Amino acid sequence: MQKYISSEDIVAMEKQKRVHFINSIGGFKSVSLVGTADNNGKTNLAIFSSSIHIGANPALMALIFRPSPPERDTLRNLIETGFYTINHINEAIYEKAHQTSARYEKEISEFEAVGLTPTYKNDFAAPYVMESAVQIGLAFKEKIDIAINNTIMVIGEIVQVHFPENCLSKDGFLDIEKANTITCSGLDSYHVTKKLDRLSYAKPDREITSIISEYFE
Amino acid sequence: MQKYISSEDIVAMEKQKRVHFINSIGGFKSVSLVGTADNNGKTNLAIFSSSIHIGANPALMALIFRPSPPERDTLRNLIETGFYTINHINEAIYEKAHQTSARYEKEISEFEAVGLTPTYKNDFAAPYVMESAVQIGLAFKEKIDIAINNTIMVIGEIVQVHFPENCLSKDGFLDIEKANTITCSGLDSYHVTKKLDRLSYAKPDREITSIISEYFE
Numbered sequence: 001m002q003k004y005i006s007s008e009d010i011v012a013m014e015k016q017k018r019v020h021f022i023n024s025i026g027g028f029k030s031v032s033l034v035g036t037a038d039n040n041g042k043t044n045l046a047i048f049s050s051s052i053h054i055g056a057n058p059a060l061m062a063l064i065f066r067p068s069p070p071e072r073d074t075l076r077n078l079i080e081t082g083f084y085t086i087n088h089i090n091e092a093i094y095e096k097a098h099q100t101s102a103r104y105e106k107e108i109s110e111f112e113a114v115g116l117t118p119t120y121k122n123d124f125a126a127p128y129v130m131e132s133a134v135q136i137g138l139a140f141k142e143k144i145d146i147a148i149n150n151t152i153m154v155i156g157e158i159v160q161v162h163f164p165e166n167c168l169s170k171d172g173f174l175d176i177e178k179a180n181t182i183t184c185s186g187l188d189s190y191h192v193t194k195k196l197d198r199l200s201y202a203k204p205d206r207e208i209t210s211i212i213s214e215y216f217e
Numbered sequence: 218m219q220k221y222i223s224s225e226d227i228v229a230m231e232k233q234k235r236v237h238f239i240n241s242i243g244g245f246k247s248v249s250l251v252g253t254a255d256n257n258g259k260t261n262l263a264i265f266s267s268s269i270h271i272g273a274n275p276a277l278m279a280l281i282f283r284p285s286p287p288e289r290d291t292l293r294n295l296i297e298t299g300f301y302t303i304n305h306i307n308e309a310i311y312e313k314a315h316q317t318s319a320r321y322e323k324e325i326s327e328f329e330a331v332g333l334t335p336t337y338k339n340d341f342a343a344p345y346v347m348e349s350a351v352q353i354g355l356a357f358k359e360k361i362d363i364a365i366n367n368t369i370m371v372i373g374e375i376v377q378v379h380f381p382e383n384c385l386s387k388d389g390f391l392d393i394e395k396a397n398t399i400t401c402s403g404l405d406s407y408h409v410t411k412k413l414d415r416l417s418y419a420k421p422d423r424e425i426t427s428i429i430s431e432y433f434e
Binding site for chain 1: 406
């Protein structure tokens with residue numbers, strides 16, 4: 001049976017129900033751990049399900065921030081130092097990743113509190129998550145205020161990418177399923193994936209075909 | 218073996234490889250069909266993998282637009298009429314959904330070209346995709362120019378939601394895996410999901426537990 005919910009129904013929902021509902025109706029989301037450090041080297045780690053691809057040239061990603069902790073600490077650190085990391089989440093660490101969303105005191109590093117390992121690579125200023133297979137280092141570029149609900153979009157440029165070599169396809173596609181990256185839905189639901197297919201570039205009046213990825217070894 | 222790619226490597230990549238690479242490294246994405254009509258009722262349908270949750274109260278979602286077709290037609294229509302729909306994609310329609318990305322002439326409706334059915338509900342001005350199990354109707358609220366790479370973020374308020382009643386959990390969570398919603402990676406890779414778990418609200422010094430969803434019948 002189809003159910004219909006109107007804007008009036010949404011407004012009338014009990015707050016926590018509305019948060020679950022609206023967060024889950026948008027579809028599966030990219031979920032990752034954002035690593036930062038302050039100017040004294042104190043590390044911070046926070047789970048985000050609001051990262052989004054903005055463009056490939058320059059290579060840009062955005063994150064949406066709410067004004068509450070731990071997102072607040074992440075935002076302050078990445079503006080202070082200019083750098084942050086985005087680390088994919090896999091089945092082995094998703095419970096620890098979820099635990100970073102607890103409101104720890106500012107002086108506590110979520111890395112230590114949840115049992116994940118900060119690691120520094122190639123002189124990058126922000127900490128990566130060692131247990132993550134796909135690690136992205138970004139330089140802070142722009143902060144856009146979203147006035148309609150007091151959120152903030154942060155745009156960063158990708159300056160480093162670390163990933164398992166055997167997941168890279170010869171056409172540039174990184175097979176993140178092969179890298180065991182997971183996805184999430186809503187506030188708290190985590191999912192592994194199973195590939196249906198890769199589809200060829202679509203053109204009018206031409207049949208779509210499967211793309212067989214050829215990987216580097 | 219871990220591979221390291223720097224910003225210089227990204228800039229030096231052949232264009233199409235870079236597009237595949239950067240589009241796939243960000244994680245799994247929400248993928249959906251955006252339905253619009255112009256003021257004469259001519260329909261348009263386009264696949265987007267750039268939708269994102271902005272907030273629950275008011276209930277807001279954003280989409281990123283590039284200045285090329287078919288995104289251009291979608292953008293013009295939703296600004297002209299003030300309304301658009303976001304429709305989840307399932308295994309039965311993902312090839313048709315992918316085909317909407319072909320550059321059809323403006324006078325051709327992608328609904329007809331790919332074989333999907335426009336449907337109107339509850340006096341909403343924009344067409345839904347009949348074959349989609351989760352259908353969201355939105356009112357255009359705000360257009361934000363992202364100057365750094367000439368893209369545009371459009372924010373809409375959710376005014377209607379249609380979904381299978383048995384996928385709604387009593388705490389407000391909509392189980393989109395149960396509704397057969399799929400996810401995507403990169404430009405062309407489609408994936409079904411398999412739930413690992415729902416995890417309880419995280420607090421410092423408290424163990425995370427599983428949430429068992431109780432569904433409406």
